[in-house]
Amino acid sequence: MSTSWSDPAVCKGFDDYEDLPEQILGYRTVFQALQLGRPEPLLLLDYGCGPGKVSERVAGTFGKRLIAVDTSRAMIEIARAKRLHPLIDYRLIDGTLAGVVEDNSVDGAMTCYVFINIGDEKHIRHIIREVYRVLKPGGAYAILDTNPDTTGVQFSTFRNGEPGRQYRHGDPREVLLNVPGQPELVLMDHHWPKAMYRDALAEAGFRHVEVLEPTLSQLAPQELQSLSAKGVTEWRNEWKTPPFVIFRALK
Numbered sequence: 001m002s003t004s005w006s007d008p009a010v011c012k013g014f015d016d017y018e019d020l021p022e023q024i025l026g027y028r029t030v031f032q033a034l035q036l037g038r039p040e041p042l043l044l045l046d047y048g049c050g051p052g053k054v055s056e057r058v059a060g061t062f063g064k065r066l067i068a069v070d071t072s073r074a075m076i077e078i079a080r081a082k083r084l085h086p087l088i089d090y091r092l093i094d095g096t097l098a099g100v101v102e103d104n105s106v107d108g109a110m111t112c113y114v115f116i117n118i119g120d121e122k123h124i125r126h127i128i129r130e131v132y133r134v135l136k137p138g139g140a141y142a143i144l145d146t147n148p149d150t151t152g153v154q155f156s157t158f159r160n161g162e163p164g165r166q167y168r169h170g171d172p173r174e175v176l177l178n179v180p181g182q183p184e185l186v187l188m189d190h191h192w193p194k195a196m197y198r199d200a201l202a203e204a205g206f207r208h209v210e211v212l213e214p215t216l217s218q219l220a221p222q223e224l225q226s227l228s229a230k231g232v233t234e235w236r237n238e239w240k241t242p243p244f245v246i247f248r249a250l251k
Ligand SMILES: C[S@@+](CC[C@H](N)C(=O)[O-])C[C@H]1O[C@@H](n2cnc3c(N)ncnc32)[C@H](O)[C@@H]1O
Pocket: 005, 014, 047, 048, 049, 050, 051, 052, 053, 054, 069, 070, 071, 072, 075, 095, 096, 111, 112, 113, 114, 117, 118
């Protein structure tokens, strides 16, 4: 069983979730991996954009154009209602980029917290091959997911999997998200070891695959100071244990 992203209540719960750990230890590393601070890339693909929070940050902060796609009508509706932006083209897709994005047409691509939602490894591999097809040669790709090696650890806003339980390839894995002022949002992910991502990237033709696992203790003191300005006071295991994993690869 997987999370039903066609359910508007699940989509709203995810949209209401305060994603500060993800911003600091996940998306930030994705933005660095894609070198968004440079004049290039100009056009990015956000595959599985959800409610558009990440695309909106990329457009607003870095001034990049994005094609933001998702299979959930409810998510695309939230994105268009709350995060319409002249640089973002939100598109509802049916699980493939075929007929939506042309070959060798985007400068960079990201897939954030999407593959953990897919229980069929063949489908994940198909998406990675499609991303390879649409990237320009030399374009960077970043995949961000919850870390399969830190299941059961309580982080400040979520727990991914049950403590003490061993998960195997593709197993369903319960995630508990703390949503401000609401009951915990329970999602059902799938467990994919890091080797699956590496193999799928290599099989698609990606090279220079790097695996990044940031923790708070790796941040510079000035960076930590600017985080406390964002209002985070109660960090938990994020200091030493990486809640997320980022794969960076080049076409
Ligand atoms: C946890 S949300 C993440 C949204 C966004 N990337 C973010 O980081 O805020 C997962 C999203 O993946 C989408 N998704 C799941 N399977 C997909 C697929 N096969 N193709 C495209 N999107 C998919 C869901 O509809 C949902 O919007």
